[in-house]
Amino acid sequence: MTGQPSIVEPLPEILVEPVVRAALAEDLGRAGDITTTAVVPADARFRGVVAARQPGTVAGTAVATLAFRLLDPTIRVTVERPDGSRVAPGDTVLRLDGPARAVITAERTALNFLCHLSGIATCTATLVDAARPHKARITCTRKTTPGLRALEKHAVRAGGGVSHRFGLDDGILIKDNHVAMAGGVAAAIRAAKLAVGHMVRIEVEVDTLEQLAEALEEGPDAILLDNMPPETLRQAVRLIAGRAVSEASGRITAETVPAIAAAGVDIISAGWITHSAPALDLGLDA
Template identity: 45%
Template sequence: MYNKFLVEKIIKNALIEDMNYGDTTTDLLIDDESISEGIMIAKEDGIVAGIPVAEMVFKLLDDGIEFYDIKNDGEMAKKGDHIVRIKGSTKNILKGERLALNLMQRMSGIATKARLYADAVKEYNTRIVDTRKTTPGLRILEKYAVRIGGCYNHRFNLSDAVMIKDNHIMAVGGIKKAVEKVRRNISHTTKIEVEVKNLKELEEALEVNADIIMLDNMDIETMKQAVEITDKRAILEASGNITIERLKDIAKIGVDIISVGALTHSVKAMDISFMIIRS
């Protein structure tokens, strides 16, 4: 699912940010013996994501807190639906509720958007993938949410694969030089992706046997030609100015991958609230 140790680090850093010297209000108002029960409620329709992350928030504060899933990650929640139920120390529930909500709201918003994009191309053999346009420090959670929504992940970081983009090409002096130079120094297990802006650059990338070729900001007609020219000699990825309205037209062409930065960089958080129902 995700790396537990990385997620714990994210949560611990966020808890320190939120209460570096404790929770003044809760610590002064709530008795240590107080026990409460609360629920998370969907305030709008959406795909739920981040329930195990929210549970980790509360368990790191107090492993005695009881956490009950009502919905599961990947399920649709309608407005008014209960998502999880929590029971335990009132103090620790109150200390964790905002962080748990912040993470779940963000992740659920991403999953909801990813489901819309995935559904738009379900008739085609094309994968919708995310990008590195993620919130700094939250990438592992946001990319998990993309998968929960039904889309796929591109590389997680700069170490994952070789991606030779326009600025690399300009700096080195051409696609051929860039690919040949990097190929001399990488492991046989590492794939090479090259970004191209036109059909001439596509031909150059094919000549040097790039594994993946990114068609950057091309119109539909040019992408059609690129698919024909490539003839399955490389994986083709469409990228740039991708909107949900264009998805089907691009998928119809026969590209293998469509990368969409909007899955993470401009998503609206899903509205989820928390309410104590008995104490």
């Protein structure tokens, strides 16, 4: 990967703590970590690091830190590579010093979050790099793990991407089923404009240039150009002519992004960067 890191501020702890606490409780079960309690002396200390084992982009350091500190607030966690940092194999991400039992008990929960979120950031950064030097920005969708949306969208930002709608209530996105039920693209846009206030933006999905022309007559704020090849996207961008935000979606990979970005779209959205990103390999070493 190339380009500059996208260092981002961590999410407020009040948003993260319930998710991390639930994950720890799930792992601790009914009796806690019986293996560590049996094997590790109560007074043992752990000094070590969480290190990268493959190249990638880091996300989730605050989440991992909280997992350790919820087990024992005396654990000292030093973040060496903040969210958004690019790492190479062997780079230290976190440095830990504290009671060994608590560190080892929290290890898997902390790494589950850190590896998963870093995987999302890494996939996002790969697409962001592929879109350069064009203006297109990479965005995620609502295709997130239930309960982890805020964390996963934060990881997208760490990878240099931006967020699409956070939920169903913060923007109108008229998709194919809406169009079918409303009686057409134009009818759907008109109904949406009548239903919401002036602060709510309206986007409509189109599959053809004919649908695009119909949509443009109604003046939506953004148009999602679904599964269009690059040549069709170029025609669509010319037709839009800056009257709406143009978004390309469908078959988005690091290989297809350069041609899609070169077509001149403003946004490229990809659901897989949150729902199917492989975890980044990070490990805890004493």
